[in-house]
Amino acid sequence: xxxxxxEVKKLDSYNLHLIPNEKFKTVHIVVKLKAPLDRETIxxxxxxxxxxxxxxxxxxxxxxFQIALENLYGAVLSIDGxxxxxxxxxxxxxxxxxxxxxxxxxxxxxxAIRLVNDVIFQxxxxxxxxxxxIFNREKETLRxxxxxxxxxxxxxxxxxxxxxxxxxxxxxxxxxxxxxxxDKLTAADLYEYYRSLLKExxxxxxxxxxxxxxxxxxxxxxxxxxxxxxxxxESKDEQLNKKKEPQEIIEKQNVxxxxxxxxxxxxxxxxxxxxxxxxxFNGILGGFPSSKLFINVREKNSLAYYASSRLESHKxxxxxFSGIAPEDYEKARDIMRQQMDAMxxxxxxxxxxxxxxxxxxxxxxxxxxxxxxIIEMLYxxxxxxxxxxxxxxxxxxxxxxxxxxxxxxxxxxxxxxYLLTSEGGGSNE
Amino acid sequence: MNSKEYKHIEETLYEEKLDNGLxxxxxxxxxxxxxxxxxxxxxxxxxxxxxxIGQSEEVTVPDGIAHFLEHKLFEKKDRDVFADFxxxxxxxxxxxxxxxTAYLFSxxxxxxxxxxxxLDFVQDPYFSEQSVEKEKGxxxxxxxxxxxxxxxxxFMGTVKALFKETPINIDIAGTVESINKIxxxxxxxxxxxxxxxxxxxxxxxxxxNTESMMTLIKENQQAKEFPKLEEIQRSYPExxxxxxxxxxKHKMPVSVAKCTVGIKESYQELNGSEFVQKDxxxxxxxxxxxxxxxxxxxxxxxxNIIDSSFYFETNLDKNYGYSIIGGNTNNPEQFSTKITELxxxxxxxxxxxxxxERMKRKRIGQLLRSMNSLENIxxxxxxxxxxxxxxxxxxxxxxxxxxxxxxDYLKNWISKERLSVCTISAE
Numbered sequence: 001x002x003x004x005x006x007e008v009k010k011l012d013s014y015n016l017h018l019i020p021n022e023k024f025k026t027v028h029i030v031v032k033l034k035a036p037l038d039r040e041t042i043x044x045x046x047x048x049x050x051x052x053x054x055x056x057x058x059x060x061x062x063x064x065f066q067i068a069l070e071n072l073y074g075a076v077l078s079i080d081g082x083x084x085x086x087x088x089x090x091x092x093x094x095x096x097x098x099x100x101x102x103x104x105x106x107x108x109x110x111x112a113i114r115l116v117n118d119v120i121f122q123x124x125x126x127x128x129x130x131x132x133x134i135f136n137r138e139k140e141t142l143r144x145x146x147x148x149x150x151x152x153x154x155x156x157x158x159x160x161x162x163x164x165x166x167x168x169x170x171x172x173x174x175x176x177x178x179x180x181x182x183d184k185l186t187a188a189d190l191y192e193y194y195r196s197l198l199k200e201x202x203x204x205x206x207x208x209x210x211x212x213x214x215x216x217x218x219x220x221x222x223x224x225x226x227x228x229x230x231x232x233x234e235s236k237d238e239q240l241n242k243k244k245e246p247q248e249i250i251e252k253q254n255v256x257x258x259x260x261x262x263x264x265x266x267x268x269x270x271x272x273x274x275x276x277x278x279x280x281f282n283g284i285l286g287g288f289p290s291s292k293l294f295i296n297v298r299e300k301n302s303l304a305y306y307a308s309s310r311l312e313s314h315k316x317x318x319x320x321f322s323g324i325a326p327e328d329y330e331k332a333r334d335i336m337r338q339q340m341d342a343m344x345x346x347x348x349x350x351x352x353x354x355x356x357x358x359x360x361x362x363x364x365x366x367x368x369x370x371x372x373x374i375i376e377m378l379y380x381x382x383x384x385x386x387x388x389x390x391x392x393x394x395x396x397x398x399x400x401x402x403x404x405x406x407x408x409x410x411x412x413x414x415x416x417x418y419l420l421t422s423e424g425g426g427s428n429e
Numbered sequence: 430m431n432s433k434e435y436k437h438i439e440e441t442l443y444e445e446k447l448d449n450g451l452x453x454x455x456x457x458x459x460x461x462x463x464x465x466x467x468x469x470x471x472x473x474x475x476x477x478x479x480x481x482i483g484q485s486e487e488v489t490v491p492d493g494i495a496h497f498l499e500h501k502l503f504e505k506k507d508r509d510v511f512a513d514f515x516x517x518x519x520x521x522x523x524x525x526x527x528x529x530t531a532y533l534f535s536x537x538x539x540x541x542x543x544x545x546x547x548l549d550f551v552q553d554p555y556f557s558e559q560s561v562e563k564e565k566g567x568x569x570x571x572x573x574x575x576x577x578x579x580x581x582x583x584f585m586g587t588v589k590a591l592f593k594e595t596p597i598n599i600d601i602a603g604t605v606e607s608i609n610k611i612x613x614x615x616x617x618x619x620x621x622x623x624x625x626x627x628x629x630x631x632x633x634x635x636x637x638n639t640e641s642m643m644t645l646i647k648e649n650q651q652a653k654e655f656p657k658l659e660e661i662q663r664s665y666p667e668x669x670x671x672x673x674x675x676x677x678k679h680k681m682p683v684s685v686a687k688c689t690v691g692i693k694e695s696y697q698e699l700n701g702s703e704f705v706q707k708d709x710x711x712x713x714x715x716x717x718x719x720x721x722x723x724x725x726x727x728x729x730x731x732x733n734i735i736d737s738s739f740y741f742e743t744n745l746d747k748n749y750g751y752s753i754i755g756g757n758t759n760n761p762e763q764f765s766t767k768i769t770e771l772x773x774x775x776x777x778x779x780x781x782x783x784x785x786e787r788m789k790r791k792r793i794g795q796l797l798r799s800m801n802s803l804e805n806i807x808x809x810x811x812x813x814x815x816x817x818x819x820x821x822x823x824x825x826x827x828x829x830x831x832x833x834x835x836x837d838y839l840k841n842w843i844s845k846e847r848l849s850v851c852t853i854s855a856e
Contacts (some may be wrong), residue, residue: 007496021460022460023458023460023461023801024801025438025793025797025798025800025801026797026798026801062727063721063722063727066720066721066722067722067787069722070722070787070788070790070791071787071790072790072794073790073791073793073794073797074790074791074793074794074798075794091822095798096794097793097797097798098793098797100822101437101438101439101797101824102793102797103437103825128559189576218492235717246465289515298529311712320457321493358518358538361537362536362538365462365463365537366463366535366537369462369803370801371461371801400509402562
């Protein structure tokens, strides 16, 4: 196994992350733009990937753009936006064949990096405005996406839980944006915002592949053009909407299966020393098919097909969730809470601890066999503003002991319980 | 142990055919954390008529038996094999296709233990009447789940319309009626014939020591006894060139209708260079017309005939081949008419040198991308190996293709009698 080596160059206009790696036959170029989550800008940031994905000015029709990608040995471009803690990240990803595996070819990478640069800095714009036809069509695509959240009940319940739990906090903001804001948006407004974003967002560029570092740096340096930068005024610490007593929210829809989601505040984030212990805590509670939630909610009581838990590492949240029959609400809720209590009371065997640690390490190692997985793991450090390599994280996981796991339990607080249930179902209380 | 070096992609593959007939491939990838192993038999749902090992008369077994067998192999007298893998930190799985059944695991630790578990559980069947009966209920539910899936119905409907005799027109899992006929003895008959090492391949890729891995596999195999196997006599009925049905309609609750146009690409056995040439061109040409850069895609998109559900897929196997072009549509008639018309127009079209160069590049890039994944390498390598093609040689083979090859292929690609339309719509 080869350890992941990352070399970071902090330049004036961007940070460059070089990851030479012999595992893969392709090269991955990922550009990440980071900004604080903000209701004012979120709808714009949700729409931008859909528009930029259509191609830069140089290739104004989809067909021309696809042909350019095909000529680059079928390079694949994707653009997306996501929430990480209180940040919004736009990611541009290009995967392209590594020319060293193609006889008589030496120009692919250079062109690929130029293409990424074009997609970001030379968009399809005329008269300071995105192309109207594309803008209007993609606006509808986003509208459909916003509306479709309600069709996916698991996602919907998760969104509603965060709405209630984090009301007034930045993290509450919906990553796909808001329909009422979308209605007001024009192609000119959007471009104006895009220009300011290009100046203000923090940019991190990752290049991963079987490449020489010096060559990579040279390529990026000559192709990647960010002219102006200006500092954004970062907002100060926000007030958290912590509850004195856990709140219970019950909503009804025409559903067959009820969704029960419980939100906890862990008060621990990625940068903290006890984060590895929190990860192990989550693993024993509900990260795997051998975890307490799965065993007790599903195997022992047959209340659900799925029952698990998940961490939001940068905001410090833990979510427990399950799909249950509406009439089983109280029973399932009590069993789920009992598992959390058992964790807090240190009701954990050495076997559970060591098996879970092995499973987490296995999961992290498998992530490091995927190019996108490597880059996402490395980027955690940028978000958390901490230096902790994936291998250090793995070592730290291996060192976690029972006391540390029980100790992190003390800082975990139940905040909100959310139930989406059928019209007739729900609470008898 | 033979080794072969592929300089252009920097891979070295080790191969050995063991005394009992098993073909073993080792692909060391010491840079990876993970190891992936697959134990595959050249036996799938289409192998329903054959001469059982040690017998002389041909038999036809109930449909769905290959898939049934796959389920049952995980169950032993006292335990479930999935749990054995979990305890050893591995995740295991299996699948059955028209022509293959495969068992696999991936893990980052205890590799040798997991390899033994994989070899041993596949080579030590335990079927009892009681457990066979129990499985009928579970697989019955699985079949019903497929019955409710419009995309699967659309796929199978197209295949059924295209093929009249080749048993890929039968659902891989069989039907509730056919699986109810399966007995313990049927399972042993199929098992003993098709799970003979001579008919199987073991492929492992990832982080392990080549020498000790081969020793482990050999010792494991030497400790087991297998009868002698002459070549398995399987018989597939003769398939006509033209489609079984021009139209296939199926009613089920769907919010938007689904329509597909199927192309019967191949109906006879193909191997070696003949196979690989067809395999590559079939894929490159359909993608030339129907991917987002394609002329047909653009036309369909502009005329509002397709939306984001539009797709195409193409598959060539030893004994059959098909392509499917489909999507959701409110007007299946218009969808199928337009696509059929476009397909028929290709007989007189010519691909330019420049376009063909682009098509080759795209295919080479796709191959390199798929070689990042051990899972992909293993299953593709076995797929091509079955038809005597070396997966790792595909890039140079693509580079040697000429625009004349492509245009010759295009001239005869489509003919009316090899096209079918399948529509899935609400009552």
